[in-house]
Amino acid sequence: MSRLYGRRGKKAGQSPGTLVYSGRDRTEQVRLMVMDYDDGHLTEMPVERLEDCLALRDTPTVTWIDVDGVHQTDVLARLGEHFGLHPLTLEDIVSTSQRPKIETFPEYIFIVCRMLRVDPATEQIESEQISLILGRNFVMSFQERAGDVFDPVRERIRLGKGRIRKAGADYLTYALLDAVVDNYFLIVERYAEQVEELEAQIMDQPSPGLQRAIHQIKREMILVRRAVWPLREVIGTILRDESDLIQKGTRLFLRDVHDHTIQVADVVETFRDVLTGLQDLYLSNLSHRMNEVMKVLTVISTIFVPLTFVAGVWGMNFEHMPELGWRWGYLGAWAVFLAIGGLMIVYFRRKRWF
Amino acid sequence: MSRLYGRRGKKAGQSPGTLVYSGRDRTEQVRLMVMDYDDGHLTEMPVERLEDCLALRDTPTVTWIDVDGVHQTDVLARLGEHFGLHPLTLEDIVSTSQRPKIETFPEYIFIVCRMLRVDPATEQIESEQISLILGRNFVMSFQERAGDVFDPVRERIRLGKGRIRKAGADYLTYALLDAVVDNYFLIVERYAEQVEELEAQIMDQPSPGLQRAIHQIKREMILVRRAVWPLREVIGTILRDESDLIQKGTRLFLRDVHDHTIQVADVVETFRDVLTGLQDLYLSNLSHRMNEVMKVLTVISTIFVPLTFVAGVWGMNFEHMPELGWRWGYLGAWAVFLAIGGLMIVYFRRKRWF
Amino acid sequence: MSRLYGRRGKKAGQSPGTLVYSGRDRTEQVRLMVMDYDDGHLTEMPVERLEDCLALRDTPTVTWIDVDGVHQTDVLARLGEHFGLHPLTLEDIVSTSQRPKIETFPEYIFIVCRMLRVDPATEQIESEQISLILGRNFVMSFQERAGDVFDPVRERIRLGKGRIRKAGADYLTYALLDAVVDNYFLIVERYAEQVEELEAQIMDQPSPGLQRAIHQIKREMILVRRAVWPLREVIGTILRDESDLIQKGTRLFLRDVHDHTIQVADVVETFRDVLTGLQDLYLSNLSHRMNEVMKVLTVISTIFVPLTFVAGVWGMNFEHMPELGWRWGYLGAWAVFLAIGGLMIVYFRRKRWF
C-alpha cells in the first residue's frame, strides 16, 4: 500500500522557517543542474558552486536551476539566501508531504505540485513533491530525487523546438507544469485499463480477490485526486493572478493545462463512480450465489430429511408393526417415498426454487 | 462496455500544439464539405483544395466548413494555418477524448462538445467529439468520422426554412449545438424506457441478471452526464460572454439550448436516483427470498430432525427395550411423532415463521 | 409507475419554434376561457374566435385567457401570433415535459411550472405542465387538459373577494402560482401520512411488501422534488427581477409563495431522510429475523444430529456389541442422550444463542 501520509519534518512549535527534511532518508549528494538560454544561446551545466548560479540569475536570459534532492537543508538554505526566498518557502520545499498550492511573494511565485509515478516493483503509485519557483528571468525546480518527467522539456530547450527558446521564464514554468499534468494522463490510462478488465471479470466470473482489487484502485485514485484537484485550483489561481511575472501570451497555454487538470479530475471521478457500481455488482453477485447455494441445500434437505424419518420409522424394532409383514409392504414404502418426494418437487417448482 | 477513457494523442512533455491524433485508427480519406450561403444564394460543394475555402472565408456570406475525420493531421495543420487557428486549438481538435469546453480567442470561439450515438450492434453508447469554430462569417465543424446529426440543419439551409438563411454564423453554431443536444433527448428517452422496464421486472420477479442491467445503465448514464454537464457550463459561458461574434438575437436561442442541457442533466440525475432505489429494492428482494428459503429449511429440519432421532432410538438393538414389546407400542410411537410435530408447528405459527 | 420521462415533441435538428405536441394523444377540442375584469366589472366567457381575445387584450382591464389543451398546435400558433409570443415560447408550451423555468422577454414573462395530482385510480402522482404568460394587462395560462387547481382563484374573481379584483395581472399570476404551490401541500400531506403509517408498520411487524412501498414513495418524491426545486428558483428569479411587469406590492405575495416552495422542498427532503432510515431499519429487521431463524436451526440441529448418530450406532447390527445385552443398557442410552443434550443446551446458553 502506498503511504497515506508521510512524516512531517518540522516539529510542533518549532520556529517557522526551520528546515527539517521530512521525506525518506537519502544519502546521495544533492545535484543541481542549470540551463541558461535565450533565443540565441544555451548553456547547460551542473552547478559546482552556488555562486555560479547567482551570476546567471542576473542576466536577462532565462535560467532554469533544477535541484534533485532536498534532503541537504544547508544547500537549500544557501540557495534561499542567494535567491531571496522566504523562510516559509524553504520550509515548504523540504517538507515533502505538501498538498499542491501556490503562494505569491513580491519577488516570485511559489508552486507546489506532485509528480506521480507507478513503481514498477509494487505496481503502486508513488507521489513525489515538485516545488517550482518562478522569479524574474529564472525558474527553480526542486525534486525529491533524480529522475523526472522533464526530459522532453529539456530536449525541446536543447533543440530549440517550438516556442520555448523564444519565450520567457513563465513559459518554462508552464512547460514544466504541463509535463507533470501530461504524466497524469499516463497514470489514468493505466488505471482505465485495469478498471475495464476488472469490470469484465466481475461480469464474467466474480472471484474473491476482486473486492480487494477494487479497494486498491479506489485507494490509488484517492492519491491521484489529492494531487490533481488542488493543482487545478493552483493553476486557476495563476490564471486569475495579475502578477506581471506571467505574460498574457502564456496565459493561453496555462488555460490549456488548467483544462487538462479538469479532464484528469473528471476521469478520476468517473472511475470512482464506476468502481462503486462494480462493488455493488460484486456484492450482489456474491449474495445471489449464496442464495442459489441455499436453495439447493434447502431442496435436498427438505426432500430427504422427511424421507429419512419415514425410513427410520420402518426401521424401528417394535414387535407389532403389521405393515412390515405385508407382502407388498416394501414396494408400498417406495411408493410412499416417491409420493412424498414428488409432492415436494412440485411444491418447489411452484415456488420457483429450482 | 463502452470505453471509460480513450488514448491521449499527445505524448507527455511534448511541445504544446504538436498534432497527434488519438482516436481509433482510421484509414479513410478526410472529407471536407463546404456550404456557403446567405439569404439569396447557396453554394454546397466538397472541398478539393483548401485554398478554395479561403476565398469563401473572406466573403460576407456565411461559410460552413464541415470536416469529417481528424486523423490526417497535415490537413488540419494547413487548415489551421489558413484560418489562423491557435496551435492549442488544433491540438484539442485531434485529441478526441476531450471534455466539452469553450475557449475564446480574439478571432474566434472554439467549442468542444460530444455527440452521443447508441451503437446498434452493442447497444452501448458511443461518444464522438465535435469541435466547432465560430469565426467572423464562418463556422468550422470537425467530426471523428462521417455520419452525424446535422442533416436536418443542412436540409434547413438547403430549403431556406426558418430563419437560418437570414441569420449569421452565430445562428448556425447555435443550430449545430441544438442538433447535438436534441439528440441527447433521444438517448435519454431510450434509457427511460429501459429503466421503466427494469423497474417493472424487479417489482414483478427479480432475476439474477437485473443487477448487471442496473450497472450497465448506470454506467451509460455516467457517460451521458460527462457529455451533458460540461456542455451546460459551456453554453452558459457563451451566454455570459460579451464577444461581438454572437448577436443579441441569437442569445435567446442559445438560452433555449442551455435550458435543454439542464433538462437532460435533470433527467439523468433522476435516473441515477431511481436506479439506486431499484438496486436497493433488488437487494432487499434477494434478502427477503433468502429469508423465506431459510425459514422453510428451518421448519422442515426442526420438525423432522428430532423425529428422526426418536425413530432411531426405537430402531436400536438393545435387548431390554420394554416398549418394543407392548401391544400398542407402534401406535404409541406414532402418537409421540404427531405430538412432537404438532407442538413444533404450533410454536412456529406463534413465531409467525410460516 | 408514473412516467420518468415523456416523449419530446420536437424532433432532433428541427428548426427551433417548430410546434410538435409531445404529450399523450388527445382528441378533445382545445377549450379557451377568458375572464376580463377590473374592480368594477367582470366578463367571463368561452372564446369562440381568437380575435375576440385580441380586443380584450388592449383594454386596461386584466384579461385572463385560460387554454385547456395544447395539442392543437394551429390554435397555439395563431394565439402566439396575436399576442406576439416568441416561437421558442410556443415550442416550450407544447413540449409538455419541461422542467419549471422562467424566461423574460421584452414584452412578457414566460413561466413554466408543473401541477401535481394524485390519480385516484393508480394512487400515483401525475404531473401536468402549466405555462403562464404574464403580459401587460393580460395573463395566459396553458394546461394539458381540462381540470385544474384554479377554481378557487376563479371563485375569488367572481365574488370579488380579497384584493384580486383591485390588483393587476401580476397579482393574478401570483394567485395562480400560489394555487399550484398550495396544491403541493396537499400532495405532501398525503405522503406524510403514508410515511408515518409505513414507519409504524416497520416498527411493528416488517412484511415483505414494505421495501416496495418505500421505493414507490421515494420515487414519487423524486417527481415532487423535480417540480418543486426548480419552481423555487423560478420564483426567486421573479423576486430579483426588476421587470416593471411586476409591481412592488405583489412582490410581498410572491415572497410568500417562494417561502412555500422552500417549505415543500424541505418536507420532501425530510421524507427522503426518513425513508432512507426506514429502509435501513427494514433491512436490519430482516437480517435480525434471519439471524434468529438461523440460531433456532443451529440449536436444533446441533442437539439432535449427534444424538441421531449415537442412536444410529446402537442400531447397528454388529454381532458383538456387549452393551446391547446389558440389563440397564437402554436406560443408560437415555442417560447418554440426556447428558449430551443437556451439555449442548448449557453451552448454547453460555453463548447466549437462545
Place this chain on the structure above:
Amino acid sequence: MSRLYGRRGKKAGQSPGTLVYSGRDRTEQVRLMVMDYDDGHLTEMPVERLEDCLALRDTPTVTWIDVDGVHQTDVLARLGEHFGLHPLTLEDIVSTSQRPKIETFPEYIFIVCRMLRVDPATEQIESEQISLILGRNFVMSFQERAGDVFDPVRERIRLGKGRIRKAGADYLTYALLDAVVDNYFLIVERYAEQVEELEAQIMDQPSPGLQRAIHQIKREMILVRRAVWPLREVIGTILRDESDLIQKGTRLFLRDVHDHTIQVADVVETFRDVLTGLQDLYLSNLSHRMNEVMKVLTVISTIFVPLTFVAGVWGMNFEHMPELGWRWGYLGAWAVFLAIGGLMIVYFRRKRWF
C-alpha cells in the same frame, strides 16, 4: 413517533391572508400577557381588552405582548389590525407548521422559530411554533399553547438583572431568541447521552432493539435540524440587515446567538455521523454473529452427517455383511467414527473455522 408534517390550515387556492388555524384542536381560551417596562418602571398584567395594548404600544417604553394560543383567529385578526400587521404575517402565525424564517416589513420584522420540548410521556421531541414581531418599541410573541422557555427572561425583566431593562425592544427579541436556542442545547445534551449510551451498548452486546433506537434518534435529529438550520440563516439575515429597528449594540448579542445555532447544528451533524457509524457497526456485528453461528452449524453437521451415514450403513439388514460378524467389528466401527471425526476437526482447524 413525532409528526413529520402537520396539517396546513389554509386550503389550496384560498385568498392569501385567510386565517385558518392548522395545529391541534384546542379549546382553552387564548391568553394575552403584557409586560411594559423601561429602566425605571414595570407593568405586568393580563390583557382583558385589546385596546389596552394599543395604549401601551404608543408609549416610548418597551411593550412585550405574549399571546398563548393562536387558535382563535378572530383575536389575532383584531390584534393584527391594531398593530398594522400584514395579512400574510397573520396567516403565517396561525399556520403552525412553518419553517423558521424572517420577513422584514416596513414597520416591523417578523420572525418564525420553533421551540423544541421533549414530551416526558413519549420521550419524543415536540416542536411548537413561536412567532416574534419586533416593532418600534414593542415585541409580540405568539405561541401555540401555554408553557414556554421564556420564564428566565421574564424573571430578568422583573428583577431588572443584566441590561434588559435598560435596552430596547430589539434586545428583548434577542433575549427571546437566545432562550429558544439555549433550550436546544438541553435537547442536544439529552441526546448526546443517549447516543453515548447506545454506543456503549452496541460495543458491548448488540441486541435487536438497537437499530430501532438508532432510527428514532436519527429521526428526532432530523426534527432538530429542521428547527436549527433555518434559524441560523434567519439570524444571519438579521445580522446583515440594516433595519434601524435593531441597534448596533444588540448586533453583538445576536452574533452570539447566531454562533450558538451554528454550534447546535454542528453537534447535530456530528450525531448523524456517529449514528451512521453505529449503524454500520451494529449491522457488521449482526453479520459477524451470524457467521459464527453458521460455522458451528457447519462443523457439527459436517462431522456428524457422514458419521450418521456410516452408522446407518452398518444398521442395514443385508444378510451378507461380513464385517458385522467380526470379533472386533464394533470396536473397528468406533475406530472408523473417531478417524472420520478427527480428520474433519483437523481440516476445520486448518480452515480456522473454530
Place this chain on the structure above:
Amino acid sequence: MSRLYGRRGKKAGQSPGTLVYSGRDRTEQVRLMVMDYDDGHLTEMPVERLEDCLALRDTPTVTWIDVDGVHQTDVLARLGEHFGLHPLTLEDIVSTSQRPKIETFPEYIFIVCRMLRVDPATEQIESEQISLILGRNFVMSFQERAGDVFDPVRERIRLGKGRIRKAGADYLTYALLDAVVDNYFLIVERYAEQVEELEAQIMDQPSPGLQRAIHQIKREMILVRRAVWPLREVIGTILRDESDLIQKGTRLFLRDVHDHTIQVADVVETFRDVLTGLQDLYLSNLSHRMNEVMKVLTVISTIFVPLTFVAGVWGMNFEHMPELGWRWGYLGAWAVFLAIGGLMIVYFRRKRWF
C-alpha cells in the same frame, strides 16, 4: 469513547455574560503566567495580583498572559474588567465546548480553537479549548488546565530565536496558533499509522474486532475534523480581516498556518475515504467467508443426506425385501452409495462450488 458533547455552563435563558464554568470539575488553583518582552528584554513571572498585569499591558512591549484553568470565574471576571473584555467573550471562555471561532471587537480579536491530545491511558483524543485574545501589545491565552503545546514558543521567546522577539503581539498569536496546528499533524500521523496497520490486517486476515477499530478511528476523526474545519475558516477570516491589529508581515505567516489547516483537513478526509473503503472490504470479506462456509455445508449435506436415506431404507425391517438376501447385495449397496456420491461431486464441480 471520547465525549461527543460536553455540558454547557450557562443555563437556558440566563442573562448573557453570566459566567458559569462548564468543563470537568477542577479543584486546582487557576495559575497565571506572564511573559513581557521586546527585542531587548524579557520578564517572565507568575502573576500574584491581577493589577501587576495591568501595568504591563500599557507598556509598548508585548505582554503574554497565559491563564491555566478557567473554572474560577471570579478571576476571569476581574481579568475581563481590567482588560476591557466584553461579557460575551468571558462567557465563551468559560463555556468550554465551543466550536473554533473568531470574533472581532473594536479593541481586540477573540479566537477560540481546540488543542487535541491523545490521552495515553485510554488512547483516545481529548479536546481542550484554547481561547486567545489579541489586543494592542498584549496576548491572553486561556486553557482548561495546565500542560499545553506552547513550550516551544516559550523557549523561542526565552532564547530570542527566530523573529519572535522582534515581532509584535500579532506574531505571538500566530506562533500560538501554529503550535496548535502543528500538534494536529502529530495526531494525524499517529492515526495514519493505525489506518495503515488496520488496512494490512483486513487484507491479510479479517478478525471480528476490526469493524470496531474502524468505527473508533472514524469517530476520533470526526473530533479532529470538528477542531480543524472551523479553525480553517477562522484563520481565513483573520487573513481577510483588515484590522490594524495584524501587520502585513504577519499575514504571510498566517497564510502558512491556514495552509496547514487545509492540509490536515485534507488528510482527515482521505482517512474517511480509506476507512469507508476498508469497511466495505471487511464486510465483503465477511460475506465471502460466509459463502465459503455455506458451500461446504451444502456439499456435505447434499452428498450424505440422500445416502443416509438410502442406508435407512435398507435398514427397514420389512419382511419381504428381496435385495437384502442377494449374495452381492451389500457390495451393490456400496456401489449405489459411491455412484450417488460421485454424481453429486461431478455436479458440484460443474457448478464450481468447490
